[in-house]
Amino acid sequence: MNILVCISKVPDTTSKISFTDGNSKFDTNGVQWIVNPSDEWYALVRALELKEAGGGNVTIITVGNAEDDAVIRKALAIGADDAVRINSDAKDSYYVAAQIAEYAKTKSFDLIITGNQTIDYNNAEVGGMIAELIGWDYVTPCNKLDVTGNTCKIESEVGGATRVLEATTPLVISAAKGMAEARIPNMRGIMAARTKPIAVVEPAAISPQIKINVFELPPAKAGVKMIDPENMDELVKLLHTEAKVI
């Protein structure tokens, strides 16, 4: 089975979020970049498990510049076989999805897996867009995936229920909690990653569809009101009369 795993470079969760150029650009100064957690923990690791069980190849793809090679090497260290970098800024979700779709059309992948959502722009869009652009079926969220031949048995948790689905490849899935356990790259993996190929592909001519004009920070919390642990009646009263939530 040939699997394409889409990864995105995102700021580490603990990064300070600030902006420059009149609050129009994210300030990348001093930011530690990581592979988006659901791309790495769920999409990539499950792809590797499927390959280990049934053979095949796991390719990573990202849309980014040369500085993103460091993040790609991290994903290669976890065990992916090779990588593709579409040589461009990730302008918006549609731009990214269309670039990946253009690339995927030229190859023969059985599965394309994305993480269910990135932790930077929180869009959850790229997987569905790729599926539409290449005309494949799409499952989101995918919380469990087993593959036999070209049949995928999937569990998808939606609105308090687990939907058990059966789909056939080729297929696009968006990977969420439950797919796999996170893996930490070992020294052998890190060494091997240094020599694994990263193919650099020039982008197709695609127009982005949205643009971010300006960022703002959310209003600060008023501060915590401490309640005497012996007086829970007071807490309940405040939740009813002041917060008006019960």
Place this chain on the structure above:
Amino acid sequence: MSVLVFVEASNGKIKKAGFEGVSYAKNTADQLGSTVTAVVFGNADGAEVSSLGEYGASKIMHAKGDLFNNLDAAAFTAAMTTAAEKENADIVIFPFDNAGKAIAPRLSAKLKAGLVSGALSYPTTSGGFKVKKNVFSGKAIAEVEITTAKKIISFTPNSVGAKKLGGSATVEDFAPSVNASKIKLVEVKKQEGDIPLPEAELVVSAGRGMKGPENWAMVEELAKILGAATACSRPVADAHWRPHHEHVGQTGIAIRPNLYIAIGISGAIQHLAGVNQSKVIVVINNDAEAPFFKAADYGVLGDAFQVLPKLVEAVKNFKASQN
């Protein structure tokens, strides 16, 4: 031209986000001097469907039958495409929930319509079509401009609220000829607990401070008397103390209930990313240094095993006084 809104029925009822979606579409349509057409997917009785008129829909197209009674992203996308053509709609509204996440991106790619996912408020339409949304897991807000002629917004449920305006809508059956996807729905397994976590207005959540799965009875009791869903932190789900669908946080699910009660959860930044949009946060923790207190509205510094029984008692008394 009209503003189209996707509405989902489940178990014969219009989902709460459906009413809110019509309100969202109505505000947008009013700004543009347009009207709202709601496309309802799934079986529901006539009165339930036509009540969308009271929230601002002028026209309702109802797609029912087996094909439309269970979420099928490919079929629903094709049906929404047909509806958008029929209604000559340039703007389509979805809720940013599981159905919206499955369909809106597909429709966006199909219609070449710019998409903003997770809108927090109504769009502004003078001087460019702009929408505000959360980014960086709620640590910032971005104003996003859609630059294409056709536009899709998926709004964050529970952000603008449903507004009853009165009024009525014409209702017609909508039976587009679309194909089902090749994906087979084998089975639907209900998760334990009466209230699905993603839609819950009240959530009681607990973490490692509970010391072991055997101590969850108190948490469940509090949730039950409040009518709340239960949730947990990542270490608790990873240790299999609780099912992983209860895990809220950056790598679990993100929720925004009216009330989030966190018991024995320190409030790591990854956990906060999934819950910081809650309207009111109560933190119960025996560690005064727990970072969660900084994100809380109400804090109780004390041992969960001492505080919880008192809180359960207080809620019981409150509920009794309300009857």
